[in-house]
Amino acid sequence: MPSARPPVVIRFARLGDTVLLQPLLRLLHRRHREPCVLLALGECAHGLYDGHPDVGRVIALRTQSGPLWLHPERLRAVGVLRALRDSPFYVCQNEPRFSTKVLPMLRRAGIPREHCSFIGEMPTVAGEHEIDWLLRFGDRLPPAFLDAAGAGVVEDVPRAPELPLADGDRIECLDWLGRRGWLGRPLVLLQPSNKRTMRWNGVRDAADDDKAWPAERWGALARAIAAQLPGARIVLCGAPAERRHVESIRAAAGCPQLVSACGELPLPRMKALLELAHSMVSVDTGPAHLAAAMGCPLVVMFGARWPSQWTPRSGKGSPVTVLGGLPDVLRVDALSIESVFSAWTSLAWQLAASAPLVTSAPTGASSIAEWLREIPGAPSSKRRSPPGTRQEP
Secondary structure, eight states, X not given: OOOOSOOEEEEOOOHHHHHHTHHHHHHHHHHHSSOEEEEEESTHHHHHHTTOTTEEEEEEESOOOSOGGGOHHHHHHHHHHHHXXXXXXXXXXXXXXXXXXXXXXXXXXXXXXXXXXXXXXXXXXTTOOHHHHHHHHHTSOOGGGTTSTTOSOOOOOOSSOOOOOOHHHHHHHHHHHHHHTOTTSXXXXXXXXXXXXXXXXXXXXXXXXXXXOOHHHHHXXXXXXXXXXXXXXXXXXXXXXXXXXXXXHHHHHOOTTEEEOTTOOOHHHHHHHHHHOSEEXXXXXXXXXXXXXXXXXXXXXXXXXXXXXHOOOOTTOOOEEEEEOTTTOSOGGGSOHHHHHHHHHTTTHHHHHTOSOOOSOOSSGGGHHHHXXXXXXXXXXXXXXXXXXXXXX
């Protein structure tokens, strides 16, 4: 059966996993010669892939749970899938609850079983990175498409996410930085929270969160960075619900250079900020994967997860330094302030590259190309890893 239909990729996940999906989308676009249709969860899918060359359409659901008849948006998605029933379907769900999430939608849409490839049916490989697992899955065509023209393995697919950024988003970010008075300063980003940090009634107890690093250590790290990089703004990132946690870190720091952007970072602005930023220190969470994808030099702290599987990857050559993680470190709070600060100072080569910084946005389209060349981390900039930095291939 010839494949002239767009491949459909289904993955219900949060920000980090959705970032890591990009190399698979690239592979399938090349193989099937049509950009993918992505059925995903949450608005982050739109922020990452609207206008992306490997994705022709994003269908984002607010929830994947509950009966179909209670969720009109899921029923509308079923209608879209029904119109694509002659396409190859790549279902990237491996959770035990998979049958209650995706299978009812496929059945309702009338998708033939032979048009589907399910990642849960593929044997796992110990120590395999999530991206390599997804790309290996992408090489398994659905049974109905095994004889399709050009259905062989696609060679030389980059094994790191690449996320383009619109010039308009860069300009908007610069305008926001100008309003905050942060233009012309190196920006060091701190990402202290992860999806488990907050509960409905406040910050989760640190004993229940292996990714939690105490507020006092974040504050001490901010003071050390401020002493090392005078004139910088050290920016705490976070969602609106994480404001209390972020403010507790500011209080612990007592550092005027430490500021908060909590609740002010919609995804397009966050992408642009990461492209402009000097560096980021983060726990293992979605924004860390986004930072690497956007070329922001990164220190990432792991708890009870395997860095071999989850280390963020950069397609722009920016350094990613990993601390902690299995098998030796079970909790992020086992990491000392000294070890994290030392890892950040290993990115010191970036200090010189971060100046001079632009201080205003261009006023006309004719100046955009010249303006971009002035921005550290923009696509035209060249970055190399310093000696001794542990960079995920």
